[in-house]
Amino acid sequence: MTDDIIDIRHLTKVFHTDNGDVEALHDVTLNFPRGGFTSIIGPSGCGKSTLLRIIGGLDTDYDGEALMDGEPIPGPGRDKGFVFQDHRLLPWLSVRENIRFALPPEHKKDDGLIQSNIDLVGLTGFEDALPKQLSGGMSQRVAIARALANRPKILLLDEPFGALDAITKIKLQDQLLRIWQSEHITMVIVTHDIDEAVYLGQTVVVMKPHPGEIKRVEHIDLGWPRQRIGEAFNTAKDSIYQEFFATN
Amino acid sequence: MVEKVIAGLPAWVHGRSERPARPEVVGEVVSGKTAQTGAVGTTEKTAARRRRKASTLGLTGVTGWLLYLVLPVAIVALWSLYGSAGQTQSYSMATPQQIVAAAVEYATDGELLINILVSFTRVLEGFLVALVAAAVLGVAAGISRRFERFIDLVMQVLRPIPGIAWIPLAILWFGIGENSKIYIIFIGAFFPMFVNIVDGIKGIDKRYFELGEVYEIPKWRFIRQVVIPAALPQILTGIRLGLSGAWICVVAAEMIGATSGVGFMLSDGRSMSRPDVVILAMLLIGVIGKLMDDVVEWQRRRIVKWL
Numbered sequence: 001m002t003d004d005i006i007d008i009r010h011l012t013k014v015f016h017t018d019n020g021d022v023e024a025l026h027d028v029t030l031n032f033p034r035g036g037f038t039s040i041i042g043p044s045g046c047g048k049s050t051l052l053r054i055i056g057g058l059d060t061d062y063d064g065e066a067l068m069d070g071e072p073i074p075g076p077g078r079d080k081g082f083v084f085q086d087h088r089l090l091p092w093l094s095v096r097e098n099i100r101f102a103l104p105p106e107h108k109k110d111d112g113l114i115q116s117n118i119d120l121v122g123l124t125g126f127e128d129a130l131p132k133q134l135s136g137g138m139s140q141r142v143a144i145a146r147a148l149a150n151r152p153k154i155l156l157l158d159e160p161f162g163a164l165d166a167i168t169k170i171k172l173q174d175q176l177l178r179i180w181q182s183e184h185i186t187m188v189i190v191t192h193d194i195d196e197a198v199y200l201g202q203t204v205v206v207m208k209p210h211p212g213e214i215k216r217v218e219h220i221d222l223g224w225p226r227q228r229i230g231e232a233f234n235t236a237k238d239s240i241y242q243e244f245f246a247t248n
Numbered sequence: 249m250v251e252k253v254i255a256g257l258p259a260w261v262h263g264r265s266e267r268p269a270r271p272e273v274v275g276e277v278v279s280g281k282t283a284q285t286g287a288v289g290t291t292e293k294t295a296a297r298r299r300r301k302a303s304t305l306g307l308t309g310v311t312g313w314l315l316y317l318v319l320p321v322a323i324v325a326l327w328s329l330y331g332s333a334g335q336t337q338s339y340s341m342a343t344p345q346q347i348v349a350a351a352v353e354y355a356t357d358g359e360l361l362i363n364i365l366v367s368f369t370r371v372l373e374g375f376l377v378a379l380v381a382a383a384v385l386g387v388a389a390g391i392s393r394r395f396e397r398f399i400d401l402v403m404q405v406l407r408p409i410p411g412i413a414w415i416p417l418a419i420l421w422f423g424i425g426e427n428s429k430i431y432i433i434f435i436g437a438f439f440p441m442f443v444n445i446v447d448g449i450k451g452i453d454k455r456y457f458e459l460g461e462v463y464e465i466p467k468w469r470f471i472r473q474v475v476i477p478a479a480l481p482q483i484l485t486g487i488r489l490g491l492s493g494a495w496i497c498v499v500a501a502e503m504i505g506a507t508s509g510v511g512f513m514l515s516d517g518r519s520m521s522r523p524d525v526v527i528l529a530m531l532l533i534g535v536i537g538k539l540m541d542d543v544v545e546w547q548r549r550r551i552v553k554w555l
Contacts (some may be wrong), residue, residue, distance in 0.1 A: 058458060058461065076458070077464055078464055080462070082462045084458075089552040090477070090553070101463070101465075150463070228461075
């Protein structure tokens with residue numbers, strides 16, 4: 001029996017809209033091993049972000065079970081770091097103050113903790129910069145540092161690099177992997193980028209829409225350090241690619 | 249888009265040679281980046297574009313100042329010519345020279361400064377009371393939909409009643425002393441501030457609430473550190489409108505039952521049949537109003553430096 005941090009059983013989520021009910025997730029059963037890196041991939045409308053929001057406690061209205069460490073997830077909190085697609089930094093606060101803002105009262109004055117997390121995402125020297133002075137990639141790194149500074153048990157990333165250019169994206173993916181290695185933190189990333197899903201995830205969960213269901217769970221071993229090129233990566237990618245575009 | 253195309257044309261096509269080589273393109277890239285990822289960040293784009301436009305249209309530097317001042321100077325010059333040609337009678341209209349003379353006269357006996365200070369003090373008193381009231385009620389109505397609903401009808405009905413319409417009742421309530429004037433100024437300043445504070449708070453990016461939940465930010469700290477700063481640009485716009493509302497009302501209040509102030513100067517000038525004093529008072533009202541507006545706008549830019 002593996003040690004799972006997240007345990008999802010028969011999860012069904014229905015959105016009630018004016019045009020009737022929409023089943024965003026249908027009978028999803030899934031678990032995430034502690035310390036693992038899982039990618040969730042699927043076309044838009046497959047419920048992947050909804051799934052992540054339920055794990056993050058941002059959505060608690062569903063049928064079935066969503067457990068963290070064996071307990072139902074009561075709501076959002078610092079133990080479940082959440083990185084949104086937009087960086088969601090407060091524009092009136094500097095990088096340092098944005099991180100301080102998110103800290104619990106007992107760590108509010110811990111400048112060392114803030115600095116170490118700024119250093120961790122490679123933004124040393126930008127402590128006093130305002131978000132408007134940062135590029136999109138840098139802002140997203142601050143958002144990651146803000147989440148990590150709270151020492152979450154799990155880091156949930158909702159298409160965090162979706163709006164970035166290809167080069168920045170690759171750099172941030174590598175940085176994220178280094179952080180995952182050094183901090184031993186469970187990470188779950190939602191993405192619609194097959195390369196990203198395969199490169200980052202030890203496990204890739206492929207979902208399909210209407211209703212949102214799990215199509216396949218693929219385990220990927222790219223070794224360490226990971227390679228973006230070569231046989232292993234391409235084979236894994238091809239297999240996901242075919243699954244992604246399969247008609248059934 | 250059109251602008252971009254025009255900017256790309258050779259200088260001789262539209263006869264502007266001073267435009268820098270390719271500023272539009274640089275701006276697009278920088279702002280595109282923030283727009284993609286930023287929750288808030290599109291203003292940077294428009295601000296940059298406005299700056300570029302300002303320089304190419306000759307709105308900065310010496311030409312800018314010339315353009316700014318040519319109309320008032322022309323008006324004063326024409327007015328002087330008209331006056332010196334003997335077209336005005338001294339009991340109905342004054343020349344600029346007479347107005348300057350009146351200003352010197354009032355300044356030397358100290359009346360000018362006293363009137364300005366008296367009006368200014370009244371404005372400040374009424375404005376500050378209004379600011380506190382608008383802040384308390386506005387924040388409450390902005391964050392609690394129930395409270396907004398509770399006071400909405402009363403506010404909606406009171407808001408269209410101008411400060412001047414309150415003068416009779418204010419005199420019945422408070423007499424013709426200071427309190428009635430401050431009450432009228434309060435009315436003039438309160439509503440623009442209240443409305444903008446409520447709108448500013450209600451209009452903040454709802455995604456910040458999720459952020460507050462994820463990081464378990466207590467309610468009051470969230471209001472202080474997120475809601476108020478997010479609404480601050482609009483709150484400061486409200487303060488600017490409130491201050492000009494207060495200034496309009498002080499003049500109205502002082503025209504009735506006052507023995508000092510700029511508004512008193514205005515009505516006193518009329519009863520003395522001195523158009524020079526009347527126009528001097530009017531110009532004072534205009535110039536002081538503009539200066540107060542400039543100060544608030546300058547402070548607004550200084551405070552809201554993150555946009």
